[in-house]
Amino acid sequence: MLIVQKYGGSSLADAKKIHSVARRIARSRDEGNSVIVVVSAMGDTTDELIGLANQISERPDARELDVLLSTGELVSCTLMAMALRTMGYASVSLSGAQAGIRTDSSYGRARIAGVSPERIISEVDKGNIVIVAGFQGITEDLDITTLGRGGSDTTAVAIAAGVEADRCEVYTDVDGIYTADPRLVPKARKLDEVGFEEMLELASYGAKMNPRSIEMGMHYNVPILVASSFTDAKGTLIHGDIEMNSNVGEIRNRVRGIATDTNVAKITVLGVIDRPGIAASLFEPLANADISVDVIVQNASVDGTTDMTFTVTRTDLARALEVVEPVVKELGSRGTVSDEGLAKLSIVGSGMQDAPGYASQMFRSLASRGINIDAITTSEIRITCLISESQIAEAACTLHDAFRLDMPLDMPQE
Amino acid sequence: MLIVQKYGGSSLADAKKIHSVARRIARSRDEGNSVIVVVSAMGDTTDELIGLANQISERPDARELDVLLSTGELVSCTLMAMALRTMGYASVSLSGAQAGIRTDSSYGRARIAGVSPERIISEVDKGNIVIVAGFQGITEDLDITTLGRGGSDTTAVAIAAGVEADRCEVYTDVDGIYTADPRLVPKARKLDEVGFEEMLELASYGAKMNPRSIEMGMHYNVPILVASSFTDAKGTLIHGDIEMNSNVGEIRNRVRGIATDTNVAKITVLGVIDRPGIAASLFEPLANADISVDVIVQNASVDGTTDMTFTVTRTDLARALEVVEPVVKELGSRGTVSDEGLAKLSIVGSGMQDAPGYASQMFRSLASRGINIDAITTSEIRITCLISESQIAEAACTLHDAFRLDMPLDMPQE
Structure with a gap:
């Protein structure tokens, strides 16, 4: 098999861990696979480099920062290649540029525009285990870019797509994808498999994988195994044909997992005059400031005015208020509260769209515990409630029980 | 003027020093110059990276080690560009590859094969202060190489030659080239100017500049100013037309400086059968092992056998003995002593070749202090004596006085 493996920074934090990962890579090679490995920077290197940049400048130039940050993965990929060579395995490291990772020029959060895998393939054909620096690419102008937090996941999946690998394996400090955050829900159970779209909702809402990597896996149909780099536990396979594997049909439990996110802040703009275009005049400046707005609720109009509520990440709150403040005055609002x-x-599950009753069961379960719902949004495969942070653990446990997520998914639900 | 400046690692050891160097660069820009800057890695970064590699492997792969080491200069060049931008100066960093530094593929000590300065020139034309990562280049196969210790000096001079700069300025932790090592000779005096060939001998024999950079400056006739990055002292200009500047002719003191080197070990192969080819059979294996042999003395043959004495750097001694040991047996020698x-x-001076008496004055001065000479070698512009290390300071002071090196060079000697 042709396999792409990805190892995160916590798996590479020191020389001992690098050697340990090298042994895992070697084992996959010994099993007869051709192996391409994507590595993140060692441990906290990226944060340390950002700290260094901040000593130089409060607002480091984005292009320069990307070159600086890209060095973290260069260090780890060369060390991994050295470790494998020391063990007697032919190995070669490649930078993102050498590996043919082409991106746009959005420094700090570049998108992969394509992969030119010729060099990787030629090195694999020579019998080398190829170690690629994750998180980085190169623009048309040959300038270095980085892909943003978790970008090495995307590198791995993009390469797997580019070389038509049989599988992409993402090794991390957890042993797979869980039905819920185990820190909140002690009964959380590891999933054997999960669909791309489901994973996308789980990833966007707390679980640790870069959403872009999942989108790319879905687009190019690359199965992704998420597993621990420290144990040999089985992991979770993210793939596309999950529903076809199910042979229990209608009665199957369609809630795959519970996603939680506490990096949430709410802004309410009070007494906005209710006329067409107010949403645009509020949200366009936020988009321009690169602030993502999530749940949006507009109350029914009373006396020609309405309250607009929306959420942003807690880390964006101060900046969002700065952006909104001048607009609010123009809208004739009485001000904002946050x-x-x-x-x-x-709750997330790809089957929910075809079956009614999930939403009502969710609301009923929360109500039974006296948990107040502040706002609700839904997508095809997800129903999200905004609740008080202080009740998040209780609420997650309640839903985990209600949807019987402690039971394997292919067990029929009563 | 179009100026290339180079700053060494000790000038860039922390954020404060980087800001301080940035102000110096900005000042040169403010004076109306176009400025290209070559930086080394911050402080002890290179040694730290080597330490990291040695944690992974006792003998790190040379190709991988070069990528690893090249990250040190990437970090410092991005930080410098950030610092300049923060001060309001347009600036851009370039890696060795982006700067067009093409090398052969001798990892760890690559030689610059050429400079393709298009990108540098286009960035200068845009008004940018260009910061180039020193010490590194790229092979035809787009693999990263490093140039060996002091390689950033060579990068700077090569770029100055490539862009036809008016001058290359090398800023370091000393304020110029001295008539002798001031730690040994308290009366040592800073030179205002020195010839390329003289500098080459001084550099090869102790003073701190990469000899290749001097050779390159000589070949392309790039004047090099060596000065302190911490003070505004005048520095020393290394250039080619130094003799023409002299108008004191014959009576000028032609000894420019005294070079000392204590990284020396001597090996004597005893009782070698004296026949053609013995030198080759001894020195070829050393050359193959990449050990430089310097002073070579062969004693007059007695009874058909002779003693061969040669020097290597002290750091190479153990390895040299390993290489020589098996050869010695074949040569019928009684063994080696080291x-x-x-x-x-x-003593170094470009005028010495035309005027007799320098050697005899040197030997006489040393003899007057009871300093024994172990061996002698000469080049056109240098006379070298091998002496006991314990007497090096006394010997250097004696010669410094004898050749009146405490007096400015253009003062006539009695």
């Missing part, structure tokens, strides 16, 4: 004590709670 | 307690003492 609340940081909120959390998002979602 | 001595680490030696030093090289040289």
